[in-house]
Amino acid sequence: MNNIAKLVSLVTLGLVIGPCLLYFTGTIGLDTVKVAALVGTVGWFIATPMWMSRKLPVDASEVEI
Template sequence: MKRIAEILSWLALAVTLAPACLFFAGKLDLVQTQAWMLGGTALWFIVTPFWMEHKAS
């Protein structure tokens, strides 16, 4: 389960960053880019707490 969550987290970061790169390359417009980034953000915060060590420091 943790392993799946970790993979999904990395996917979420990719979904957050890749649209910006695709926008740079002219493959996405700004509205699509921002929508994908929001999706990636949501996915990151949903799955990451399942695996990442998040002790207060």
């Protein structure tokens, strides 16, 4: 699951960067860039926390009952 989330994160990051570069070269229009960047941003914010979050260990000496 971790590798799938990393792959989705990388692809969605490409959806943000790629269309911007294509617009810079004049290949695609601004509306296409806006839609692709929005989809890429939403996908990135969903996929990235799945593999970047980590569970912190709880030390028995720090827990007070």
